[in-house]
Each structure stands twice: as C-alpha cells, then as structure tokens.
Amino acid sequence: MAAALPGLAAAMAAGGRRAVYPLFQLGGPQLRIFRPNFFMLAVRPGVPQPEDTVQFRVSMEMTKVDIKNYLEKIYNVPVAAVRTRIQYGANNKKNHKNQRVKKPDYKVAYVQLGKGQTFQFPNLFPEKEQDEEARSFDDFRKKYLEKEQQIQKGDPRRGGVPDWFGL
Amino acid sequence: MRRPCAVLPGGPRRASREGRSLRFPAALCWGARRLEGCPGHVAPGAQPRRAAPAPRPCPAPRRCEMAAPGGCRLLRLGRRWFSQEPAVPPPPGPLYPPVVASHTARSKAARRRRLEHFHRQVHEAASIEEKLRLYGKLQRPKYTVHPQTFALNADRWYRSFTRTVFVPGLPPPAEAAEEPGPAAGAAPDADLDLGALRSLACDALLQESFYQNKRRPFLYRDQDHTPGPFLTQLVSSLAASLCGRNPLLAASSLDLNPEVNYYWHHGEEVVVHGHRKGRVDPVRFQIDDKPHLQLRVPKQLPEIVPLESDLGDVPVIDHKPSKLPLFKKQYENKVFIGSKVADPCCYGHTQFHLIPDKLKRERFEIANLEDQIEVVYRANGVASLFAWTAAQAMYQGFWNEADVTRPFVSQAVVTDGKYFAFFCFQLNTLALTVETVKNNPRKNICWGTDSKPLYDVVEEGSVKGFNDEVLLQLVRFLLNRPKEL
Numbered sequence: 001m002a003a004a005l006p007g008l009a010a011a012m013a014a015g016g017r018r019a020v021y022p023l024f025q026l027g028g029p030q031l032r033i034f035r036p037n038f039f040m041l042a043v044r045p046g047v048p049q050p051e052d053t054v055q056f057r058v059s060m061e062m063t064k065v066d067i068k069n070y071l072e073k074i075y076n077v078p079v080a081a082v083r084t085r086i087q088y089g090a091n092n093k094k095n096h097k098n099q100r101v102k103k104p105d106y107k108v109a110y111v112q113l114g115k116g117q118t119f120q121f122p123n124l125f126p127e128k129e130q131d132e133e134a135r136s137f138d139d140f141r142k143k144y145l146e147k148e149q150q151i152q153k154g155d156p157r158r159g160g161v162p163d164w165f166g167l
Numbered sequence: 168m169r170r171p172c173a174v175l176p177g178g179p180r181r182a183s184r185e186g187r188s189l190r191f192p193a194a195l196c197w198g199a200r201r202l203e204g205c206p207g208h209v210a211p212g213a214q215p216r217r218a219a220p221a222p223r224p225c226p227a228p229r230r231c232e233m234a235a236p237g238g239c240r241l242l243r244l245g246r247r248w249f250s251q252e253p254a255v256p257p258p259p260g261p262l263y264p265p266v267v268a269s270h271t272a273r274s275k276a277a278r279r280r281r282l283e284h285f286h287r288q289v290h291e292a293a294s295i296e297e298k299l300r301l302y303g304k305l306q307r308p309k310y311t312v313h314p315q316t317f318a319l320n321a322d323r324w325y326r327s328f329t330r331t332v333f334v335p336g337l338p339p340p341a342e343a344a345e346e347p348g349p350a351a352g353a354a355p356d357a358d359l360d361l362g363a364l365r366s367l368a369c370d371a372l373l374q375e376s377f378y379q380n381k382r383r384p385f386l387y388r389d390q391d392h393t394p395g396p397f398l399t400q401l402v403s404s405l406a407a408s409l410c411g412r413n414p415l416l417a418a419s420s421l422d423l424n425p426e427v428n429y430y431w432h433h434g435e436e437v438v439v440h441g442h443r444k445g446r447v448d449p450v451r452f453q454i455d456d457k458p459h460l461q462l463r464v465p466k467q468l469p470e471i472v473p474l475e476s477d478l479g480d481v482p483v484i485d486h487k488p489s490k491l492p493l494f495k496k497q498y499e500n501k502v503f504i505g506s507k508v509a510d511p512c513c514y515g516h517t518q519f520h521l522i523p524d525k526l527k528r529e530r531f532e533i534a535n536l537e538d539q540i541e542v543v544y545r546a547n548g549v550a551s552l553f554a555w556t557a558a559q560a561m562y563q564g565f566w567n568e569a570d571v572t573r574p575f576v577s578q579a580v581v582t583d584g585k586y587f588a589f590f591c592f593q594l595n596t597l598a599l600t601v602e603t604v605k606n607n608p609r610k611n612i613c614w615g616t617d618s619k620p621l622y623d624v625v626e627e628g629s630v631k632g633f634n635d636e637v638l639l640q641l642v643r644f645l646l647n648r649p650k651e652l
Contacts, residue, residue, distance in 0.1 A: 048486035052319070080319050080536055083492065112319050114536065 038062050038070065040109075044121040049110070051118040052080075056109045060086065067109050078114035286568050295508045295564055302566060303430050303500030309451035310493045314550035315523060315543070318491050319536075322545035323482050328433055328452055329553040330599055331611040332479035333545065337591055338471045338614050340643065359412075359642065361635060367408065368621070368638055369630045371400040376625050387524045394584025395459060395521055399423065402460050402519055406645060415464050415648040420512040422461040425505035427518075429454050429554035432567070433599040436487065449600055450488065453500065454554035458579075460519035461505050462645075463512040468576040469649050471593050471612075478612055504558040513562050515555050515577040517644055520547055522583035541588075541617055544581045548590030549613050552579050556594035556611075570598045570607070578644050586618035587637050589644060616640075 021031055041057040049055060058067060064082040071077040089103030113119060130138070154163055268276035270284075285301075292298040312328065326333055375397040384392035403421065410417045432449035472478070489495070504515065522543065531540050556575040565571045575594040580587060596609035623632025 047490075050486060050490055053490065078535070080534075080539075116538070 036066075036070065038066065040067070040070065042121070050112075051120070052113045052116075054111045054113065054119045055121075056111060058084070058107050058109050060105065060107050062107065062109070064109075067111065071111065078117065079111055080114035081112040083110045084108065289566065290569065295562060298564065298566070299502050299508075299561060302561070303502060306497055306500060307448070307451060308495040308497045309430070309453050309500075310488050311496055312452050312454045312493065312550055314454065314456050314547045314554070315520070315526060316546060317526060317543075318493075319539060320542060321491065322542050322549055324484060324488070324491050324493075325546050325550045325553075326613075327482045327484045328488070329549065329611060330433075330481050330596065330604070331549055331553060331592075331613050332477075332481060333549065334478050334612060334614045335616070336614065337589060337616060337640075359639075361639070364405065364408065364638060364642060365633065365635065367404045368401055369633065371397055371404060372622065372625060372630055373628065375400065377628055389524050389527075390521055390584065394582070397584065398459055398519055398521060398582065402462075405642065406462065409642065409645050413646050413648050415466060415516070416462075416645065418512070419462050419464045419516060420506070420510075422463065422505050424457060424459065425461045426503060427454070427456045427458065427461070427505055427551065427555050427558060428501035428503040429558045429561075430500040430502055431557065431597075431599055433604075435601050451500075452488075453498075454550055455501070456551045456554055458518040458551060459521040462516040462518075463505060463510075464514055464516045465511045466649050466651075467514045467573075468516065468578075468647060470574040470576060471591065471614075474571075474574050474595050475609060476595075476612070477608070477610065479610075481610055502558050502561050504555060504562060508562055513559065514575075515559055516647070518551060518555060518577065518579040520551060520579060520581045522547070522581065527583065528586070544588040544618050545590075545615055547581045548579050548588065548592070548615050552577055552590060552592035552613065553594070553611065555579075556592055557597055560594060560597055565597055567598045567600050567603050570596055570603070570609075578647065580641065580644065581618075583618075585620050585622065587621055587641070588616055588618040589640055590615040 022028075024030070024032070038059045038061075040059075040062075043055050043057055045053075045055045056067070062070075062084075064084055067082050067084070068079045071079050084107055086105060086107050089105045091100050091102040093101045093103075095101050154160075268274070268280045270277060270280060289298055289301050292301055312325065314325075318324070322333070325331070375393050381392060406416050406419070406421060430451070430453045432451055434450040435447055436450050438444055438446050438448050504513065506512065526543050528540055531537060531543075556577050559577070560571050560575050571594065577592055579590045579592070581590065582588070591614040593612045595611055596607055598604055598607045598609075619634065619637050620632075621634055621637045622630045625631070
C-alpha cells in the first residue's frame with residue numbers, strides 16, 4: 001500500500017492526467033469504488049403475482065447474480081430468488097415510410113423477497129379527495145352535459161327518428 | 168338414388184313445385200294421393216293434377232307430419248308393401264327419442280352432456296384398470312408437481328393444490344387415547360429392546376460411512392454414496408427385526424426405488440394460446456415421485472380422526488400456479504402406487520424419502536434461506552403422501568366423482584441421512600374439481616414434525632450423540648398396524 005500511494009501521488013502530480021490504479025486482488029486495499037451503470041425499474045405486474053414477488057425491468061446485460069447483489073448491497077433488500085426472462089419487442093408496426101419499426105427488447109426480473117417480506121405495487125394515481133365546490137361543480141357539469149345530449153337526441157317519443165323526417 | 172317402390176298408379180314420384188320443408192314431407196307424397204292437411208292436397212271432389220283414380224280420403228290425416236317421409240305409404244290400409252303379416256299395432260312406449268342437448272355443439276349444455284357421458288363411462292367401467300385408463304385417457308398440458316423442489320414456500324402451494332391442512336406435530340398414538348394409563352401406554356414401548364435396535368442402526372451407519380472402503384463420491388452424488396445405502400439397510404433390518412411384533416410387516420412388501428404417480432384436476436383456467444383459446448379448462452396436475460423406499464401392506468392403516476374433521480384452513484392461491492414456478496408438460500396421465508392393481512399389497516404403510524444434493528441443508532445456509540429448510544421437508548411429505556394415498560384410493564375404485572367413503576392413511580419419513588422428519592397423512596376427499604369441491608366440506612390432513620438429527624457425528628468407528636427419540640419414532644411408525652391385528 002505504501003508503495004502504491006507514492007505511485008498514485010506521482011501520477012496525480014504529473015500534469016493531472018488520469019491516475020493509474022494498481023490491479024485489485026482479493027484481500028488488497030480497495031482504492032476505488034465502482035458504481036454500476038445498471039438501472040432497475042420496478043413495474044406493476046401485468047398478471048397477479050405472489051405476495052413476495054416484485055417485478056423489475058432491468059438492463060439486458062444484467063444476470064440473476066447481478067440483480068441479487070444490486071438489491072442486497074445497494075438497497076439492503078433481502079433477496080431469496082431471482083428469475084429472469086427477455087421480452088422480445090415486436091417488429092410489426094410500420095411508419096409513414098412503410099418501414100418496420102421495432103419496439104425495443106427488455107429483460108424482466110421476478111425477484112422473490114426473503115425473510116418473509118411481501119410487496120404490493122402501490123397505486124400511483126389515487127383518486128383525489130374532492131372538496132365541496134369541486135364536487136358540486138362536477139355534478140352541475142354532468143347534469144348540463146346530460147341535458148345537452150338529450151337535446152341532441154331529440155324527442156324520445158319519436159323513437160330515434162330524425163325530426164326532418166315527416167310532413 | 169331412386170328408392171325401390173312398388174308401381175302405383177299415378178306415375179313415378181315427382182318433385183313438388185311447392186316450397187319444400189321438413190314439416191310437410193307431403194311434398195314427397197304422390198300427387199294423386201296427397202293427404203288432407205298437406206299443401207297441394209287435392210280435395211276429393213276437385214280435379215287431380217294428372218289422370219289418376221279418384222283420391223280416397225286419407226285414413227290418417229295428420230300422419231304426413233311423421234319423421235319418416237313417405238311413411239304414410241306404409242300405414243295405408245289394405246296395401247301392405249313390406250310385410251305379409253296383418254298390420255301390427257305400434258308397440259307401447261315413447262315414439263320419439265328423448266330430447267337432450269346436442270353432443271357436438273359449442274354450448275354449455277353440450278359440454279355438460281359430454282362431461283356426463285364421460286362420468287357415466289367411468290362409473291360403469293368393468294374393472295379398475297379400465298377405470299384408470301378412461302380417467303387418464305385425454306392428454307392435455309398439465310403442471311408437473313415435484314415433491315422435492317427448491318421453490319420458495321412450496322409447501323403452502325402444495326397444500327392449496329391438494330386441499331390439505333397441515334397440523335404440526337404427530338397425532339397422539341391410538342393406544343394412549345383409548346386406555347389412559349401410564350402402564351397400558353408404556354407397555355408397547357417398554358418391552359422394546361431399544362438397545363438391540365440402536366445397535367442395528369449404529370451398525371448400518373458405521374458400515375456405510377466408516378468400515379466400508381468407498382471411493383470419493385461423484386460430483387453432486389453424495390446422497391447416493393452414504394445416506395442412501397444406510398437408509399435401505401436401516402429400514403430393512405428394522406422391519407425384519409420388528410416382524411415378530413407386527414404381523415403386518417411380515418405380510419408387507421418393501422419396494423426399492425419405486426415409482427408413485429397421480430393425476431388430478433383442481434380449479435379452472437381459461438386457455439391462453441392455441442386453437443383452443445378462450446375455452447374454460449380444468450387445471451391439471453401430475454405428481455411423479457420416486458421415493459427411496461416404500462412399505463406396502465395388504466390391510467389399511469386405521470383412521471386417525473373421523474372423516475369429516477376440520478382441523479384448520481386450506482391456503483387459497485389467487486394467481487396461476489405457474490408463478491410458483493411450476494411448468495406445464497403433456498405426457499401420459501399415470502396413476503400408480505408402486506405396484507399394479509392386482510397386487511394384494513394395495514395399501515400403503517410407510518414411505519422413505521431421501522433429500523437430493525441440490526436441496527442439502529448447507530446450500531440453504533450459504534444462501535441465507537434457513538427458513539426454507541423445513542419447507543423442503545414439508546412439501547415433500549405433503550405432495551408424496553397425497554399422491555400415494557390418492558392413488559391407493561383410485562386403486563379401490565374411488566375418484567373425484569365417487570368420493571372416498573373411508574379415510575386412507577399413510578406415513579412417510581423424509582431424511583437427508585442425518586436429519587429425520589416424520590409425516591402422517593389422512594386422505595378424506597378426492598373431490599378437488601370445480602364442481603365437486605363446491606359442496607365438499609372435507610379436507611385432507613397432514614401431520615408432520617420438524618427435522619431432528621439421528622446422530623451428531625460419526626468418528627473413529629463410533630457414533631457420537633445418538634438420538635434415541637428419533638429411533639423410537641421410527642420404530643413406532645413401523646409398528647403401526649390396524650386394530651384387528
């Protein structure tokens with residue numbers, strides 16, 4: 001370590017170019033921290049999943065071991081099991097030039113949480129509590145729209161026949 | 168093709184110009200002899216269309232609406248075209264076939280009729296083999312349930328598929344319940360020579376793990392190297408030595424590496440892909456189990472609790488079984504207890520399962536999944552015993568439309584060589600399909616213990632920390648017999 005540091009210092013001092021780090025071997029000093037370039041997106045499952053399963057969209061290059069380590073080390077989430085699959089994005093749609101447009105492929109990971117934890121995807125768009133004014137305004141608007149539709153339809157006694165039809 | 172017909176005045180048959188319809192097959196009647204009530208009927212006094220003799224009044228005015236067109240010719244009195252005997256009165260009974268739903272239509276009534284036809288076929292099957300053949304005739308993709316699985320919380324899923332209630336701990340022995348008294352209760356155990364049995368077990372263990380020179384086990388084949396042969400040796404020697412005390416063991420049959428299969432329906436789902444898309448199908452399951460050892464006996468073990476007992480709740484799963492993970496495959500729908508139907512030892516006594524290398528304790532401890540260790544034992548016990556008892560019930564002629572009238576009881580020991588877990592299963596119901604489970608209050612019950620070590624360690628030619636409790640429980644399992652014996 002003592003030998004490494006002067007080398008680093010020398011490199012840093014010689015014009016501020018990028019420092020050359022010694023090769024890391026198990027047990028050696030950890031001089032660098034690597035932040036992964038992966039991102040995981042928790043999504044709402046399309047079909048009902050068990051209570052302990054969370055569904056993620058992950059980068060195509062991630063493996064099951066990567067996902068487990070990512071969640072355990074960065075977010076302290078106990079992971080019991082991970083299963084992944086790759087979702088093929090369709091290539092059927094065509095643009096205005098009649099060229100095929102591909103939807104991108106993505107990898108889906110189903111993570112089962114350990115230690116008996118459960119997860120339910122939250123409702124991101126809950127119904128807002130409406131106050132008195134908003135509610136009465138909504139009612140009024142609904143009634144007005146209904147009346148307009150009734151006028152459009154015409155006299156119900158005519159049974160849907162247009163009013164220009166007749167004598 | 169012209170039908171053969173006698174020559175009648177009026178010329179050959181000709182097609183009527185009036186609109187043909189099935190309700191008036193009189194269109195096929197002869198012109199001159201059209202009967203009253205049919206279209207184109209010529210009134211007796213009116214001019215007939217062709218030169219024909221004067222039409223006689225129709226003896227049977229409405230009989231032209233018979234199903235058989237042209238049949239009115241047969242009923243004409245005085246003219247017998249097909250027989251020389253005098254006109255026989257029609258036999259009593261319904262003239263028309265019963266009005267039932269179609270057999271091939273795409274309707275719920277047709278589907279129900281096909282199902283009823285299938286149920287009737289299986290009910291009226293001549294033999295058990297025929298019944299099993301018809302039961303598993305239709306092959307469709309089904310979930311393969313593995314009793315020994317790495318899936319998390321598998322025992323909860325398996326209990327839901329098999330409608331089983333799990334009760335921790337073993338049921339109290341029947342003798343202690345009937346004669347409450349320390350002397351009577353301890354009598355079966357007191358004159359057991361525990362020392363001899365212990366020495367049998369230690370001999371088997373030492374022989375396999377210490378005395379016998381074996382090569383290093385192949386990769387991931389540790390269980391076949393030492394615990395497998397030890398278990399076989401232990402069970403065979405214990406069963407042989409306990410034959411005197413339990414005559415059922417003397418008449419039993421010990422299977423090595425038998426196969427146990429069972430196929431059943433539970434729940435409903437909508438078919439997602441394929442030419443059958445959109446149809447409602449039952450969810451099919453198949454268990455293919457290979458216990459390490461199995462004891463089959465000619466007499467049924469006694470019931471532990473009455474048939475209609477309710478000892479707990481069955482877990483409810485609201486999503487598809489494929490999320491377990493569980494996979495579908497289509498192959499033969501087999502129901503098998505380890506021997507064919509004609510075998511006299513058609514009831515089950517005890518199964519012995521060996522946990523494979525993939526599900527060893529150490530692997531779970533390394534992966535921080537200690538709570539899943541017991542799940543493996545429980546799932547194995549529930550699934551294997553359900554398959555075995557249900558297959559035994561099917562061998563006696565019961566199935567999901569003909570539910571069991573007496574409970575089927577079997578036992579199992581699940582071990583990985585050192586740790587032993589004991590399970591007891593009572594099958595109260597086979598009716599797990601959607602229609603039959605609606606009004607079915609019965610549930611299957613499984614009692615089970617946690618896994619306990621039989622010994623601590625084997626070193627230098629001796630077994631350290633031998634646990635007599637586990638051996639005693641094993642011996643009690645083997646001594647279990649019906650009350651008559």
